[in-house]
Amino acid sequence: GQQLNQSPQSMFIQEGEDVSMNCTSSSIFNTWLWYKQDPGEGPVLLIALYKAGELTSNGRLTAQFGITRKDSFLNISASIPSDVGIYFCVSYSTLTFGKGTMLLVSP
Amino acid sequence: KAGVTQTPRYLIKTRGQQVTLSCSPISGHRSVSWYQQTPGQGLQFLFEYFSETQRNKGNFPGRFSGRQFSNSRSEMNVSTLELGDSALYLCASSSRDRVNSYEQYFGPGTRLTVT
Numbered sequence: 001g002q003q004l005n006q007s008p009q010s011m012f013i014q015e016g017e018d019v020s021m022n023c024t025s026s027s028i029f030n031t032w033l034w035y036k037q038d039p040g041e042g043p044v045l046l047i048a049l050y051k052a053g054e055l056t057s058n059g060r061l062t063a064q065f066g067i068t069r070k071d072s073f074l075n076i077s078a079s080i081p082s083d084v085g086i087y088f089c090v091s092y093s094t095l096t097f098g099k100g101t102m103l104l105v106s107p
Numbered sequence: 108k109a110g111v112t113q114t115p116r117y118l119i120k121t122r123g124q125q126v127t128l129s130c131s132p133i134s135g136h137r138s139v140s141w142y143q144q145t146p147g148q149g150l151q152f153l154f155e156y157f158s159e160t161q162r163n164k165g166n167f168p169g170r171f172s173g174r175q176f177s178n179s180r181s182e183m184n185v186s187t188l189e190l191g192d193s194a195l196y197l198c199a200s201s202s203r204d205r206v207n208s209y210e211q212y213f214g215p216g217t218r219l220t221v222t
Contacts, residue, residue: 097151
């Protein structure tokens, strides 16, 4: 089946640092979504991307739909402790989730 | 608008039993999808229902089944439970009214433990 390669698997950073994570696939997709999951909760939608090359921001979060349509990037600026969680990329049409990037932020 | 609700939140069952989980989507959403989340396999898609019809199906055995009612509420059933079925089961709803509307909103999940 379809696979999404999400990296890094985990990150441990200091509060205030910027963070970058990405998701790649061998297939072309028309939609990329980024979710965040807090422990014991369901994932929460952060950003949706529908067009190759699209750059979208949501507060301190910025995501880009790669021009090749095979990848996407998520950046978090000036991280804070509440950014801790697992970040997932999702591709549709196959409703496939990446394995996630676990982010830990040290105060 | 109320979010996606799932009941029960926690469940403990014995091997061989069956279980039914329930999901109420956001009002107005007609699509409900189910996912299984485990530490080893991550989030895996089970199936999607739209207007009472199964529209997509993941790669799970027939022991996993679902249905959707006319009010868009959905149930998922797992028969003959196995230890490996222990997982967080997540339900997500979406409007899917536009072709590109894949934005899904997740419930808090049902934590199923099989002993």
